[in-house]
Amino acid sequence: MKRYLKLVDFEFNRFLKLYLVLFGITILSQIIGVIVESRNYLNHANRVIYQDLVPIAEFLENYRTISLIEISYSAWFMGPIVICGVTLIIYVFFIWYRDWLGKNTFSYRLLMLPIARIHVYLAKATTILLYVLGLVALQLILLPIESQVLKWMVPSEFRTDLTISQITGLSDLRILFPHTFIEFVLYYGGGITAVFIVFTAILFERSFRIKGIIYGVLYCAISLFIFMAPILMNEFILGSYFYPIELFFIELVAGIVVLACAIWTGNFLIKNKIRV
Amino acid sequence: MIEIKDVTKKFGRKKVLKGVSFTAEKGQITCLIGINGVGKTTIMKAIMALTPINSGEILIDGEKIHKGSYEKITFIPDTITMLPQMKIRDAFVFMADFYDSWNQKRATELLQFFKLNETDRISELSKGNTAKVNLLLGLALDVDYVLMDEPFSGIDIFSREQIANVFTSHLIENRGVIITTHEINDIEHLVDKVVLLDEGVVLKEFEVEEVRENEGKSVIDVMREVYQG
Numbered sequence: 001m002k003r004y005l006k007l008v009d010f011e012f013n014r015f016l017k018l019y020l021v022l023f024g025i026t027i028l029s030q031i032i033g034v035i036v037e038s039r040n041y042l043n044h045a046n047r048v049i050y051q052d053l054v055p056i057a058e059f060l061e062n063y064r065t066i067s068l069i070e071i072s073y074s075a076w077f078m079g080p081i082v083i084c085g086v087t088l089i090i091y092v093f094f095i096w097y098r099d100w101l102g103k104n105t106f107s108y109r110l111l112m113l114p115i116a117r118i119h120v121y122l123a124k125a126t127t128i129l130l131y132v133l134g135l136v137a138l139q140l141i142l143l144p145i146e147s148q149v150l151k152w153m154v155p156s157e158f159r160t161d162l163t164i165s166q167i168t169g170l171s172d173l174r175i176l177f178p179h180t181f182i183e184f185v186l187y188y189g190g191g192i193t194a195v196f197i198v199f200t201a202i203l204f205e206r207s208f209r210i211k212g213i214i215y216g217v218l219y220c221a222i223s224l225f226i227f228m229a230p231i232l233m234n235e236f237i238l239g240s241y242f243y244p245i246e247l248f249f250i251e252l253v254a255g256i257v258v259l260a261c262a263i264w265t266g267n268f269l270i271k272n273k274i275r276v
Numbered sequence: 277m278i279e280i281k282d283v284t285k286k287f288g289r290k291k292v293l294k295g296v297s298f299t300a301e302k303g304q305i306t307c308l309i310g311i312n313g314v315g316k317t318t319i320m321k322a323i324m325a326l327t328p329i330n331s332g333e334i335l336i337d338g339e340k341i342h343k344g345s346y347e348k349i350t351f352i353p354d355t356i357t358m359l360p361q362m363k364i365r366d367a368f369v370f371m372a373d374f375y376d377s378w379n380q381k382r383a384t385e386l387l388q389f390f391k392l393n394e395t396d397r398i399s400e401l402s403k404g405n406t407a408k409v410n411l412l413l414g415l416a417l418d419v420d421y422v423l424m425d426e427p428f429s430g431i432d433i434f435s436r437e438q439i440a441n442v443f444t445s446h447l448i449e450n451r452g453v454i455i456t457t458h459e460i461n462d463i464e465h466l467v468d469k470v471v472l473l474d475e476g477v478v479l480k481e482f483e484v485e486e487v488r489e490n491e492g493k494s495v496i497d498v499m500r501e502v503y504q505g
Binding site: 003006007010014103104105106108109111112113114115116117207272273274275276 | 321324325326327328343344345346347350351353355356357358359360370373374375376
């Protein structure tokens with residue numbers, strides 16, 4: 001366990017510099033976004049109120065107040081989230097291939113560590129999970145700061161102050177901050193399972209090279225089919241027989257089966273079939 | 277003892293190892309000799325479970341390799357197995373973190389022996405010094421068996437001499453060593469046993485001293501007989 005945690009720490013630190021850059025981009029872009037979007041709104045309000053001589057009440061009726069929800073749809077706000085997401089998706093692949101490709105033979109060292117090789121697999125998965133949670137936590141810290149910046153920028157009658165729960169519940173941020181247990185299981189459980197499936201597919205490729213790409217794609221397709229089977233059966237064979245909550249629990253079981261198969265297959269491949 | 281028993285290995289349709297068998301004893305230096313592509317490195321990787329074999333068996337002190345085995349056998353490939361951005365000192369910390377068999381005293385001793393500086397970054401080292409760090413990381417483990425793949429490949433004469441000196445020092449004493457090379461000259465006087473390989477089969481396995489005493493032949497003489505005879 002101690003060595004597994006050391007491995008997680010090691011893997012986490014390997015990407016830390018770039019990860020901190022992602023933090024920086026998110027903080028800067030979103031804070032600048034709040035300032036820019038607020039100023040745009042106020043400039044627009046000034047134009048309408050002082051040039052077109054529209055009364056404030058009428059302006060607010062036509063154009064509504066500004067809140068963090070409107071700002072959250074801007075490129076300033078969503079852009080860094082997309083950049084972080086795409087970077088982490090790329091890193092799901094890179095976290096393995098960086099040890100194999102080019103002149104790098106660090107894969108030899110990882111596979112020759114006196115620990116069960118599944119720990120290497122799990123440590124890389126844990127690292128990805130920590131990176132995701134770290135960025136979500138950053139967003140959670142940033143929201144109240146951004147609310148405060150909005151308060152400094154926009155007079156109270158032109159803005160709507162929302163709680164963090166309202167902001168995350170009413171915008172696209174809901175996917176990062178699930179409001180119910182079912183949403184949490186769907187988004188985060190689905191995400192973790194997807195990472196494990198991709199990891200195992202990568203191990204197929206690293207074990208069997210070109211043939212492994214075909215095995216990997218087939219494996220992903222089978223996993224997806226098992227995961228989707230209850231929904232497809234319910235829709236096309238059983239004629240919507242199950243209640244949504246029943247279907248959710250059947251899906252949960254299917255998801256656990258797929259996740260367990262991914263880890264079991266990954267363990268088999270990294271222990272017996274992997275090549276450097 | 278490391279026992280390789282009738283090991284076969286295919287890459288696609290190409291059979292790289294065609295029933296290779298030999299043993300390597302603790303306290304002896306066993307040298308695998310053959311031209312490039314005969315399967316020397318593949319044997320090393322197979323021993324370390326870094327590539328799966330198609331049939332046969334590999335035993336280390338009577339048991340198949342498992343996670344604990346990496347505390348008593350190590351492999352030094354022909355390229356360094358540490359991250360290039362690490363300093364030598366960081367590599368030491370990494371090894372100490374994961375291996376109970378890491379011997380920091382010996383690592384420091386080897387550092388002085390090779391005249392290396394622990395604050396040097398691996399990516400900034402010359403080819404010879406990188407090879408020395410690679411060797412150091414393997415030899416500073418208190419393991420019973422050391423596998424070395426072409427330790428003299430592509431490095432200057434002085435570094436070769438320094439590395440060759442390691443074989444006569446206490447750093448190798450009592451350990452079982454398997455070393456691959458296609459240039460026997462550097463270490464002919466050091467090896468105890470030779471395994472001659474060609475196209476995935478063992479052509480001859482012999483004790484150097486025995487052949488020298490009984491037949492008056494050097495390793496190179498035997499190689500000439502086997503490969504050209």
